Amino acid sequence: MNRVFKALADPGRRRVLQLLRKRPMSAGELAEHFPVSKPTMSAHFTVLQEAGLIDAEKNGRTIIYRLRMSVLEDALLGFADSLGWDMKNTEADNPAQLSTETSRTPRKGN
Amino acid sequence: MNRVFKALADPGRRRVLQLLRKRPMSAGELAEHFPVSKPTMSAHFTVLQEAGLIDAEKNGRTIIYRLRMSVLEDALLGFADSLGWDMKNTEADNPAQLSTETSRTPRKGN
DNA sequence: ACATTAGTTAGATAATTAGCTAAATATAAA
DNA sequence: TTTATATTTAGCTAATTATCTAACTAATGT
Numbered sequence A, B: 001m002n003r004v005f006k007a008l009a010d011p012g013r014r015r016v017l018q019l020l021r022k023r024p025m026s027a028g029e030l031a032e033h034f035p036v037s038k039p040t041m042s043a044h045f046t047v048l049q050e051a052g053l054i055d056a057e058k059n060g061r062t063i064i065y066r067l068r069m070s071v072l073e074d075a076l077l078g079f080a081d082s083l084g085w086d087m088k089n090t091e092a093d094n095p096a097q098l099s100t101e102t103s104r105t106p107r108k109g110n
Numbered sequence C: 001a002c003a004t005t006a007g008t009t010a011g012a013t014a015a016t017t018a019g020c021t022a023a024a025t026a027t028a029a030a
Numbered sequence D: 001t002t003t004a005t006a007t008t009t010a011g012c013t014a015a016t017t018a019t020c021t022a023a024c025t026a027a028t029g030t
Helices: A002-008 A011-022 A027-031 A038-050 A069-082 B002-008 B011-022 B027-031 B038-050 B069-082
Strands: A054-059 A062-067 B054-059 B062-067
Touching: A002 A011, A002 A038, A002 A069, A002 B002, A002 B011, A011 A027, A011 A038, A011 A054, A011 A062, A011 B002, A011 B069, A027 A038, A027 A062, A038 A054, A069 B011, A069 B069, B002 B011, B002 B038, B002 B069, B011 B027, B011 B038, B011 B054, B011 B062, B027 B038, B027 B062, B038 B054
Parallel strands: none
Antiparallel strands: A054 A062, B054 B062
16 A cells, blocks of 8 residues: 555656546557656556556557556545545544534535 | 645655544654654654645644644545546446456445 | 567666754743 | 753755666567
8 A cells, every 4th residue: 555655646657547547558658648758657657567556468569558446446445544534425524623624525414 | 736645655644644633743742653753753744734734733832733634635535536536436437447457345335 | 581669677867755863943840 | 040841953864766868678560
């Protein structure tokens, strides 16, 4: 889970996930969306892969990357959970700070 | 939002948020939970503060840090949203990959 | 066989980050 | 007013990260 958060710390990598969300894409295809060199992108892919957020499938001379949504899901929900925050019911029940500063989005029935 | 993700990239800082979740705490009180020096903790508090995740209130000679849950909420939900992921209904609807690899934790009704 | 294409690995560098000790600041207590 | 406490700021170092170019590997096309 630490690896996931480390991976998410880079805006470019988050963007990669967004792109992959629509459909699996090759390394080169993804790289076209960024103003950095291919080796740099390759390094980012490695980080995402090691975090388990994407997986690679070699097809001829291209490599297709695919988003592993479940890993992202588990990390984010897991973290939210560790904070006692039930994302499903989002109203971020906050014991000590109920009146002070919390839940600006009236999402449930408050 | 980038600052938030950068802040969340450190396990210690995530732990600080978890501790603050229960109640606001002073810098020293928080620091006791970690095996690093106070100046190091102070630096972490600064990062969290700059991300908007905590705020500080000076009280005599101590500083009380308080979690700003809404900021975390907005960042996480915002990011999930940018991925087209509706956390509320968590089943991570994934256009191209529906059958391939998704949602390993039986969270809803599957 | 040779050239082209897709992508990586190697190796270097610059920037950022996490940690330390020592010193400074500010409040409170004696 | 001197001392003790809580926390930060300054200044340093070591580790990590993001980036680059050049060189390599593997697959395909001619």
